[in-house]
Amino acid sequence: xxxxxxxxxxxxxxxxxxxxxxxxxxxxxxxxxxxxxxxxxxxxxxxxxxxxxxxxxxxxxxxxxxxxxxxxxxxxxxxxxxxxxxxxxxxxxxxxxxxxxxxxxxxxxxxxxxxxxxxxxxx
Amino acid sequence: xxxxxxxxxxxxxxxxxxxxxxxxxxxxxxxxxxxxxxxxxxxxxxxxxxxxxxxxxxxxxxxxxxxxxxxxxxxxxxxxxxxxxxxxxxxxxxxxxxxxxxxxxxxxxxxxxxxxxxxxxxxxxxxxxxxxxxxxxxxxxxxxxxxxxxxxxxxxxxxxxxxxxxxxxxxxxxxxxxxxxxxxxxxxxxxxxxxxxxxxxxxxxxxxxxxxxxxxxxxxxxxxxxxxxxxxxxxxxxxxxxxxxxxxxxxxxxxxxxxxxxxxxxxxxxxxxxxxxxxxxxxxxxxxxxxxxxxxxxxxxxxxxxxxxxxx
Numbered sequence: 001x002x003x004x005x006x007x008x009x010x011x012x013x014x015x016x017x018x019x020x021x022x023x024x025x026x027x028x029x030x031x032x033x034x035x036x037x038x039x040x041x042x043x044x045x046x047x048x049x050x051x052x053x054x055x056x057x058x059x060x061x062x063x064x065x066x067x068x069x070x071x072x073x074x075x076x077x078x079x080x081x082x083x084x085x086x087x088x089x090x091x092x093x094x095x096x097x098x099x100x101x102x103x104x105x106x107x108x109x110x111x112x113x114x115x116x117x118x119x120x121x122x123x
Numbered sequence: 124x125x126x127x128x129x130x131x132x133x134x135x136x137x138x139x140x141x142x143x144x145x146x147x148x149x150x151x152x153x154x155x156x157x158x159x160x161x162x163x164x165x166x167x168x169x170x171x172x173x174x175x176x177x178x179x180x181x182x183x184x185x186x187x188x189x190x191x192x193x194x195x196x197x198x199x200x201x202x203x204x205x206x207x208x209x210x211x212x213x214x215x216x217x218x219x220x221x222x223x224x225x226x227x228x229x230x231x232x233x234x235x236x237x238x239x240x241x242x243x244x245x246x247x248x249x250x251x252x253x254x255x256x257x258x259x260x261x262x263x264x265x266x267x268x269x270x271x272x273x274x275x276x277x278x279x280x281x282x283x284x285x286x287x288x289x290x291x292x293x294x295x296x297x298x299x300x301x302x303x304x305x306x307x308x309x310x311x312x313x314x315x316x317x318x319x320x321x322x323x324x325x326x327x328x329x330x331x332x333x334x335x336x337x338x339x340x341x342x343x344x345x346x347x348x349x350x351x352x353x354x355x356x357x358x359x360x361x362x363x364x365x366x367x368x369x370x371x372x373x374x375x376x377x378x379x380x381x382x383x384x385x386x387x388x389x390x391x392x393x394x395x396x397x398x399x400x401x402x403x404x405x406x407x408x409x410x411x412x413x414x415x416x417x418x419x420x421x422x423x424x425x426x427x428x429x430x431x432x433x434x435x
Contacts, residue, residue, distance in 0.1 A: 033149055034156040049167045050153050051174035054146055058178070074152040 018048055018056035023065065023080060023088040030069050030079040033057070060084065128155070130163060137175025139182050184344030187425060192432035195425055196353045200257070201343055202422030203360040207254060208332040209415030210367055213408040214247050215328070217374055220404045224381065224388050232384035239376035246369030253363045260355050264346040273345065280341045284334035291331045294324050350433045357426040357433075364416075364423045371412045378405050 025031060025039045037048055048056075057078065060066045065084030068076045080088070102108075131151040135143050154163060163171075180186045185205070187198035221240065225233055298320070348356070381388050389402050 033153040037153070037157070049170045050150055050157065051167065051171040053153070054150050055174045055177070058142070058146065074148045075156075076149055 016044070016046060018052055019060055019065075020088070020091055021046060021048065022053075022056055022060060022078075023084055023091075026066060026078060026080045026084070027088060030077040032071075032075040032077045034075070036078070131155070134163065134168060134171045135175070137172045137179075139175075139179045141182065142175075142178050182344075183340050185340055187429075192429040193348075193350065193353055195429035196357050196433055197343065197348065199422040199425030199427075199429060200353070200356040200360040201340055202425065203363050203419045204254065204257065204343075205336050205340065206367065206415040206419035206422065207250060207363060208336055209411045209418075210247075210250060210370055211332060212325075212329060213374075213411040213415070214243070214370060216325075216404050216408045216411075217243065220402065220408075221377070227388045228381065228385040232380075235380040235384075236377045239373045239380060242373030243370050243377065246366045246373060250363055250366035250370065253359050253366060257356055257359045257363075260352055260359070261343065261346060261348065264348050264352065265342065268342070268346055276345060277338060277342055280334070280338040284331070284338045287327070287331040287334045291327050294327050298324055354430060354433055357430050360419075360426050361423055364419045367412070367416050367419055371409075371416055374405075374408065374412060378402075378409070 021040045021044055022036060025036050025043070028039070031039060033050070033053060037050075037053055041047055057066070061068070061078075063083075064081055065087055066078045067081050069079055071077050128151060131154045134154075135147050135150065138147070177186065184194070184198055185201055187195040224240075225237065228236065301320075378389075389405075
């Protein structure tokens with residue numbers, strides 16, 4: 001069983017971990033809490049509750065992966081740091097490697113060659 | 124939004140003050156944006172309470188996270204230390220329950236429960252010694268902490284613990300005086316008043332232990348412990364787990380041996396029985412020991428994983 005923090009999908013954990021979702025959302029630009037929750041709901045179909053969201057934001061900020069930007073104290077936007085960008089890139093590479101293994105074993109060649117998503121599921 | 128703000132303020136009380144001062148306004152704004160004037164769903168309120176308590180535990184060094192090995196080793200040792208009071212309570216209940224057990228047991232059936240009882244006593248003495256050694260190892264860091272003028276950070280937690288200790292001591296003296304004023308028959312007769320007073324006394328002792336545990340966690344989380352000290356504390360945590368395992372094994376063996384060879388010792392016990400070999404006090408003590416042992420195992424696993432990465 002893969003342990004948290006040392007899994008094949010990088011130091012941030014599984015793809016649906018709040019930390020990965022938040023970093024992925026911030027990769028498109030700075031956002032405050034509510035905008036983050038909405039964006040994650042749209043691109044991942046995952047609803048992060050306020051407690052979960054701010055628990056993850058606390059951890060990410062402590063680890064220096066995100067930082068607060070100047071702005072309204074009550075709706076403070078966060079952005080990726082260089083370390084956060086590198087951590088997310090590492091996680092995405094690991095996820096891609098895992099997806100490639102799955103695709104190869106399922107014979108989904110189109111996914112491996114980077115073809116449009118609709119074609120990916122045709123063996 | 125006033126009602127929402129009031130509700131948010133109540134929910135935020137679960138979080139530690141330092142966290143609230145940094146993220147409180149943002150979380151309140153998120154609750155306002157998400158739920159408007161409507162109610163925050165019960166599931167989310169429970170989630171916020173859980174996260175707030177988690178944050179409190181994390182800031183008290185009881186929860187480690189995945190990073191710094193020193194923090195993980197310290198938190199693992201603290202988890203083991205905080206499991207020990209469960210054994211103090213369970214061991215106290217067992218000792219009271221097992222009073223005079225040998226007098227009511229046939230000589231031929233005594234050797235196994237006697238050996239098991241000795242294991243419980245030896246485990247308890249070993250555990251108390253290990254806890255005292257752990258305190259000695261942390262003493263220099265504690266003295267440095269006090270010399271740095273940081274006593275006020277612990278004052279509230281220690282004051283609560285001292286007040287509860289005073290209450291417990293008063294209750295103990297009262298109980299002893301009351302017992303001396305009773306005849307042997309009166310003392311050994313179960314009454315509602317006696318059970319009520321006994322329950323209140325037990326609660327008082329549990330609250331005292333919990334308060335000291337809280338104070339110790341608050342103190343240890345603030346100490347500057349060297350890598351060498353953390354290694355020694357880690358080794359002591361492993362030893363304490365061994366003592367807990369011995370106490371648990373001894374208790375279960377004593378119980379099983381008497382249930383098999385002298386069940387009347389259990390069924391006629393003044394502290395009650397649920398049937399042949401099944402005593403509420405022993406069931407409670409067993410559950411408490413199992414919970415303590417499980418938590419301590421989690422702590423020791425954390426310590427053992429962190430120790431190789433620690434530098435003295």
